[in-house]
Amino acid sequence: MELELTDEQKMVQKTAADFAKSEVLPKAAEIDRNHRHPKELVARMAELGLMGVAVPEEYGGAGFDTISYVLAMEEISRACASTGVIMSVNNSLVCDPILKFGSEEQKKKWLVPLASGQLLGCFALSEPEAGSDAAAQKTVAKKTADGDYLISGVKNWITNGPVADVCVLICMTAKELGHKGISAFILPMKEKGVRVGPPDKKLGIRGSQSCQIFLDDVKLSPSAMLGKEGDGFKIAMATLDGGRIGIASQALGIARASLEDSLAYAMERRTFGKPIAQHQAIQWKLADMATELEGARLLTWRAATLKDEGGRFSMEAAMAKVFASEVCNRAAKEAVQIFGGNGYVEDFPVERHFRDAKITEIYEGTSEIQRLVIAGNLLKE
């Protein structure tokens, strides 16, 4: 077992850490306060190769591996969880399925600009009545006499939706076939009939814009289909396996921010004549936060390693996501407690970490869904 990062992975980590510290962190509170999409940071991430970390260079990416992606995601999310998820959706939910399931023509047309960050992507699976029950798709693509598809329906909570150029869209092409009648398309967001709703007003990750997408007889040719007709559900599920590694890494970043901010504060803040870091009540919290963070990181690295080996890693990704997201919520909650009254006001960053943490237990599959995936795999064996 090899637990040492390679020189290349360390280089990606350092590049992301330097950028996060000098350019992302100083803006994180303002981005959150103003619910602002950090366009200029996304442009810088594109320059640094962070919008397609594990996409081969020939398709516009940086050509690194999934561990490098995970390392970069932790660094960016440690500074700003909103910026982290913008990056994660583009890498995991948009570039990855096009790389894995796209035709050569689709890779040249869409993957190259997406992975190099010239275009930004979103992934539209969820609907008002198809969240956890992802197969219950009501958005329908009907085949016309000339072979094109006319697509109508509503998509919900689409991260990057208000600012995306391209969408990986999942919808029903043959309702009678259930999940085997679901297909995936690459949809340009400027296509006639696509309307984007106002940005959702969210508890946390307020710089990450999400919205409803309304599709009204949107016409796409068969060349826009990703994979074959009926492959859409498996494409979505396989894509989410990778996405869950990205969200686990985002959770690591938020947990680390909670721990590092708490450590710094505990050494400064004094009660009963000494820094609060010298009270055992605080030390135990810090010890638990650090220990759980290490555990979550190892699970996430293991899932990333398995992804790069090319086999199925659904259970390991679900384990990483459920554990890291719950670790991150515990860490953020304890950070607020360590900060006391100062943890409850906007002037200190842990209030933001507390709000940002919650979504990691919800999107790309709730904690309940992750446990279903894990149990399903255990019972299969």
Ligand code: CAA
């Ligand atoms: N990879 C490949 N194939 C898979 C798969 C995977 N990970 N998971 C399931 N499949 C296949 C199964 O093998 C099965 O194939 P067969 O029909 O050939 O046997 C088929 O898909 C159906 O599988 P299930 O019977 O397990 O499907 P289900 O309807 O019971 O659903 C579920 C399973 C795990 C609950 C799934 O619906 C799920 O993951 N739900 C959560 C959805 C989710 O994560 N949504 C997040 C939205 S995206 C988002 O949040 C993005 C964002 O904006 C940040």
